Amino acid sequence: MPVETSDSISERGSSGKRIILWETSLTSELKSIPGLLAAATALASSSVIKSVTNWETKRPDEVPKIFPYRPMVRTPQHLEGDNWKNLISVVSTQKNTIVHFYNEPERNGIAESDAVASWRQKMLPLRKKYGVKLVGPGCASSDEGSAWLQTFMGMLSDDEKPDYLNLHFYTLPNNPCDQEIQNAEKYFSDKHKTYNLPVIIGEIASTSRDANQVVKFTKEVSKWLDKPAQSWVVEYGFFGVSTKVDDSFVSPAAQMLDSKGAWTDLGKWWIGVSS
Numbered sequence: 001m002p003v004e005t006s007d008s009i010s011e012r013g014s015s016g017k018r019i020i021l022w023e024t025s026l027t028s029e030l031k032s033i034p035g036l037l038a039a040a041t042a043l044a045s046s047s048v049i050k051s052v053t054n055w056e057t058k059r060p061d062e063v064p065k066i067f068p069y070r071p072m073v074r075t076p077q078h079l080e081g082d083n084w085k086n087l088i089s090v091v092s093t094q095k096n097t098i099v100h101f102y103n104e105p106e107r108n109g110i111a112e113s114d115a116v117a118s119w120r121q122k123m124l125p126l127r128k129k130y131g132v133k134l135v136g137p138g139c140a141s142s143d144e145g146s147a148w149l150q151t152f153m154g155m156l157s158d159d160e161k162p163d164y165l166n167l168h169f170y171t172l173p174n175n176p177c178d179q180e181i182q183n184a185e186k187y188f189s190d191k192h193k194t195y196n197l198p199v200i201i202g203e204i205a206s207t208s209r210d211a212n213q214v215v216k217f218t219k220e221v222s223k224w225l226d227k228p229a230q231s232w233v234v235e236y237g238f239f240g241v242s243t244k245v246d247d248s249f250v251s252p253a254a255q256m257l258d259s260k261g262a263w264t265d266l267g268k269w270w271i272g273v274s275s
Contacts, residue, residue: 015047015048016046016047016048016049016050016226016272017050017225017226017233017234017235017236018048018049018050018222018235018236018237018238018270018271019049019050019051019052019053019070019200019202019235019236019237020043020049020051020052020053020063020067020237020241020271021053021054021055021203021237021238021239021240021241022040022052022053022054022060022063022241023054023241023242023243023246024054024055024056025242025243026054026060026062026241026242026243027054027060027061027062029243029261030062033243033259033260033261034261035260035261035262036062036243036257036261037062037261038261038262039257039261039262039263040060040062040063040064041064042263042271042273043063043064043067043271044064044066045273046271046272046273047272048270048271048272049067049271049272050067050068050235051067051068051069051070051098051235052067052068052069052070053069053070053071053072053100053202053237054072055072055074055103056071056072056074056078056083056086057071057072057073057078057083057084057086057087057090058071058086058090059071059090068094068096068097068098069090069094069097070097070098070099070100070135071086071087071090071091071097071099071100072099072100072101072103073087073099073100073101073102073122073123074100074102074103075102075103075108075110076110076114076118079118079122084122087099087126091126091130091132092130096131096133097130097132097133098132098133098134098135098163098164098200099123099126099132099133099134099135100135100138100166100200100202101119101123101134101135101136101137101162101166102115102137102138103137103138103202104138104139104140104145104168105137105139105148106139106140106144106145106147106148107140107144107145112148112151112152112155113155115137115152116152116155116156119156119160120160124160127163133163133164134162134163134164135162135163135164135165135166135200135202136149136152136153136161136162136164136165136166136197137149137152137166138166138167138168138202138203139166139167139168140168140170141167141168141169141170141187145168153195161197162197163197163198164197164198164199164200164234165191165192165195165197165198165199165200166199166200166201166202167187167188167191167199167200167201167202168201168202168203168204169183169184169187169188169201169203169204170203170204170205170206170207170239170249171183171184171205171206171207171208171217172207173207173208173209173251174208177206177208177213177216177217180206180217181216181217181220181221181224184204184217184221185221185224188201188225188230188233192232192233198232198233198234199232199233199234200233200234200235200236201225201233201235201236201237202237203237203239204221204236204237204238204239205218205238205239205240205250205251205254206218206251206253206254207249207250207251207254208251208253209251209252209253210253211253213253214251214253214254214266215253215266218238218254218266218269218270219269222236222238238254238256238270239254240254240255240256240257240266240267241256241257241267242255242256242257243257243258243259243260243261244259253266254266255267256270
């Protein structure tokens with residue numbers, strides 16, 4: 001399978017590779033947090049944002065339609081009912097749709113063999129019927145995640161492989177920033193070489209509680225990912241587009257939005273509003 005580059009999947013005029021990871025809860029918070037609508041509207045002027053995803057199969061209506069939507073079959077429950085109907089609606093009406101499959105399945109009790117069966121039964125037919133591009137399971141950057149991915153990929157024939165590899169990376173909270181930057185770059189490069197597939201980085205963030213370290217990690221890794229030498233990275237999304245910290249693992253310093261729905265300083269940089 002030829003390796004695509006970031007240029008070959010561009011559907012709009014953006015010069016960037018950045019994904020807006022629009023937290024699922026934001027859509028339901030629109031009425032109670034009016035600032036969110038302004039934050040969503042501000043995305044329209046961004047020249048660095050390439051696409052939007054929300055871990056669901058239904059497009060968030062508040063996000064400008066100029067961005068291609070990347071639906072996600074996050075769990076087995078998304079393979080049926082309204083979730084599946086929503087997905088079919090998207091792939092039937094949006095050209096060049098890229099569909100994500102399973103979010104950290106190794107942490108959600110999904111066996112590799114069951115994932116392969118669902119991939120063959122539900123996902124591969126989407127590629128054949130609608131011409132969608134498929135993103136493989138997004139596993140964590142842990143030994144467990146790597147082992148799960150290796151088993152899953154090993155069970156697929158060449159013509160069953162995904163079009164893109166989905167990689168996640170979160171730092172260790174107390175490791176030096178420079179070390180974690182090197183760890184991230186090595187992890188992505190190694191996985192790309194292992195599977196020889198273009199890469200979509202579905203989630204990445206620093207978990208440091210030191211804001212300066214978070215900003216440095218975010219900006220330095222983004223700079224590296226944007227270099228021509230990393231053309232095999234087609235899109236990447238930093239986690240934290242939400243009005244509240246998702247859980248105790250996530251760093252408050254990595255938040256892209258504040259509690260009122262406004263972009264934080266880091267968020268403004270991420271969408272290209274400020275440097």
